[in-house]
Amino acid sequence: GAVVSQHPSRVICKSGTSVKIECRSLDFQATTMFWYRQFPKQSLMLMATSNEGSKATYEQGVEKDKFLINHASLTLSTLTVTSAHPEDSSFYICSASGRGLDTQYFGPGTRLTVL
Amino acid sequence: QQQVKQSPQSLIVQKGGISIINCAYENTAFDYFPWYQQFPGKGPALLIAIRPDVSEKKEGRFTISFNKSAKQFSLHIMDSQPGDSATYFCAASIISGTYKYIFGTGTRLKVLA
Numbered sequence: 115g116a117v118v119s120q121h122p123s124r125v126i127c128k129s130g131t132s133v134k135i136e137c138r139s140l141d142f143q144a145t146t147m148f149w150y151r152q153f154p155k156q157s158l159m160l161m162a163t164s165n166e167g168s169k170a171t172y173e174q175g176v177e178k179d180k181f182l183i184n185h186a187s188l189t190l191s192t193l194t195v196t197s198a199h200p201e202d203s204s205f206y207i208c209s210a211s212g213r214g215l216d217t218q219y220f221g222p223g224t225r226l227t228v229l
Numbered sequence: 230q231q232q233v234k235q236s237p238q239s240l241i242v243q244k245g246g247i248s249i250i251n252c253a254y255e256n257t258a259f260d261y262f263p264w265y266q267q268f269p270g271k272g273p274a275l276l277i278a279i280r281p282d283v284s285e286k287k288e289g290r291f292t293i294s295f296n297k298s299a300k301q302f303s304l305h306i307m308d309s310q311p312g313d314s315a316t317y318f319c320a321a322s323i324i325s326g327t328y329k330y331i332f333g334t335g336t337r338l339k340v341l342a
Binding site: 118120146148155156157158160163205207209211216217218219220221222223225 | 328
């Protein structure tokens with residue numbers, strides 16, 4: 115149990131376009147979802163926390179208008195990278211937690227490459 | 230006070246040996262300490278986790294040792310195998326809060342065949 119999926123697994127886009135990444139909890143209700151960014155050989159950097167039906171809480175230094183997060187249902191959260199630039203290229207990972215779960219379950223990640 | 234310090238940064242162990250990774254924290258409000266394993270290009274997978282009311286937890290070849298007074302916890306991988314070669318992250322969280330994790334910086338483990 116406690117499976118989290120992400121789609122797509124890889125995406126390549128041109129500079130200036132927007133990219134949407136989906137994160138789904140497959141077998142539990144995710145009351146809280148988290149979005150992380152990870153650079154090569156580095157730790158996970160929390161970008162934002164979202165609770166179902168509420169606005170996301172962004173970490174200091176993360177641009178809200180650039181990284182749009184929506185958590186419209188208990189099984190789906192989306193991260194939209196708006197007007198992507200090469201410096202946004204990274205590995206984006208979501209995680210989810212739910213009622214009765216004391217841990218975060220991570221998705222497989224999405225590799226974003228902006229040309 | 231929100232930091233979790235992890236060491237070593239990298240570790241090389243012979244097959245069959247014991248791998249030990251250490252983490253230290255400062256915030257005494259933390260009450261949940263998970264360890265994650267991450268392979269290249271994949272998301273982290275939960276290995277084992279511990280609460281501060283126990284000093285040790287074992288699951289298969291993986292053991293967490295927890296020292297509340299020293300504010301330290303460690304992961305021991307017994308009989309290390311080449312398939313254990315991965316990056317390991319410790320984390321700390323406050324369960325009654327937002328479940329937000331503070332991650333360690335990671336340890337790249339390589340187990341030699």
